[in-house]
Amino acid sequence: MIIGMGSDLTNMDRIAASLERWGEKFERRCFTDVERAKAARRPYTRTGTFAKRWAAKEAFAKAVGTGFSRGVFHKDIGVVNAPSGAPTLELAGGAAARLAEMTPEGHEAVIHLTLTDDHPWAQAFVIIEARPS
Template structure:
């Protein structure tokens, strides 16, 4: 059964501007430790790849927070919600800390889809009740 649906569109230019203003501190505030490692690797290859990665993850966190119905209130924290890719490339949401405990207690499971173009990143999240 569907618990909630969330979607978000993020202007990549806005994320780029935030990085220019605040440096890597901005990424460290938004990304979890595993995401941060991927961000740094992609950014080292090409600045635009790193910025697009950060934008898609920012968007996914926004969409997830909407789908669970909490917004950005506790236990939802930026760094406790990571969107990482499986070996197949499929994105998945991995939760940590109090957010993971709350999510598990609710009996929920999340599905995420990400996409980006030159100026925008978009995410779509469906959260459903786990089957017994």
């Protein structure tokens, strides 16, 4: 059953402005080490890489129904790739706690994530499914 769904559309120019204004401080505050390393390996699409991940974090915060409150922080939501290459989320801290709180007993949460971009837009959709354990 679906227990959460969220989407976000992010303007890449806004992310570029934050990167230019705040630099590494912005990166460290909002992105995981894995996300920062991936963006560093993509110098020509660095801003788009960050913008898609920003959109994924925003979509997840909507899917769990809290936004960025109740202990859910940007850095606790990390975009990673499954062995197949498909993007998914790795959660820590308050983001992981919120997901556990909303997952029905006897179920496990499965996060489905899709990312896309077309300058100047980056978009993400998150669906959280509860599957019987």
